[in-house]
Amino acid sequence: MAADSHLDTDVAVVGAGLAGLVAARDLVRAGLGVIVLEARDRVGGRTLNEPVGADPEQVVELGGQWFGPTQHRVSALARRPERYVEKVWSEEPYSGGGYAGYMPPGAWTDHGAALRAAIGPLHWAGSETATIWNGYMDGAIQSGQRAAREVASALG
Ligand SMILES: Cc1cc2nc3c(=O)[nH]c(=O)nc-3n(C[C@H](O)[C@H](O)[C@H](O)COP(=O)(O)OP(=O)(O)OC[C@H]3O[C@@H](n4cnc5c(N)ncnc54)[C@H](O)[C@@H]3O)c2cc1C
Numbered sequence: 001m002a003a004d005s006h007l008d009t010d011v012a013v014v015g016a017g018l019a020g021l022v023a024a025r026d027l028v029r030a031g032l033g034v035i036v037l038e039a040r041d042r043v044g045g046r047t048l049n050e051p052v053g054a055d056p057e058q059v060v061e062l063g064g065q066w067f068g069p070t071q072h073r074v075s076a077l078a079r080r081p082e083r084y085v086e087k088v089w090s091e092e093p094y095s096g097g098g099y100a101g102y103m104p105p106g107a108w109t110d111h112g113a114a115l116r117a118a119i120g121p122l123h124w125a126g127s128e129t130a131t132i133w134n135g136y137m138d139g140a141i142q143s144g145q146r147a148a149r150e151v152a153s154a155l156g
Helices: 018-028 073-077 107-116 137-154
Strands: 011-014 034-036 048-053 059-061
Touching: 011 018, 018 034, 018 137, 073 137, 107 137
Parallel strands: 011 034
Antiparallel strands: 048 059
């Protein structure tokens, strides 16, 4: 994009993981104009589908995949788990297999709330900002819903 070009929108969502996509969905439902900016060439973030064979409907889950009781938000999104696959995530070059951000003892207690405190027009989502299922898909969805509510309320 040229440096002098601009996009006309109410909200720019940075990142198309579960949190960003849910926030964008809820903001569109609230009647706001939304663009989603994603650095990678795919959406989904730490969730990832890989096709199995030629049928695009047949996929395996290679990122976030397991959820269970009390994870109501991701349960509501999920439809048909179909395959099981094993992958050596510790061989991943960037994450080394870690699937969520981790803070040292005391950091959550002392500074956790600051992770979701808006700074001017900037609002923060992401599983690591969630108050339930932090680091999991359900937490990502909760954080996206919360950020969307904050933004919709701020835009009045
Ligand atoms: C191997 C693995 C297994 C997992 N297993 C489970 C599981 O079984 N159950 C479970 O509940 N959870 C699991 N998780 C965790 C779950 O996948 C994550 O908590 C959740 O998907 C995080 O969603 P998010 O939207 O918060 O962040 P992400 O999915 O990380 O999304 C952030 C997005 O923002 C983009 N981005 C970052 N910076 C920028 C920028 N400056 N500009 C534009 N785009 C940017 C990134 O490319 C990414 O697409 C697993 C994760 C991994 C990796």
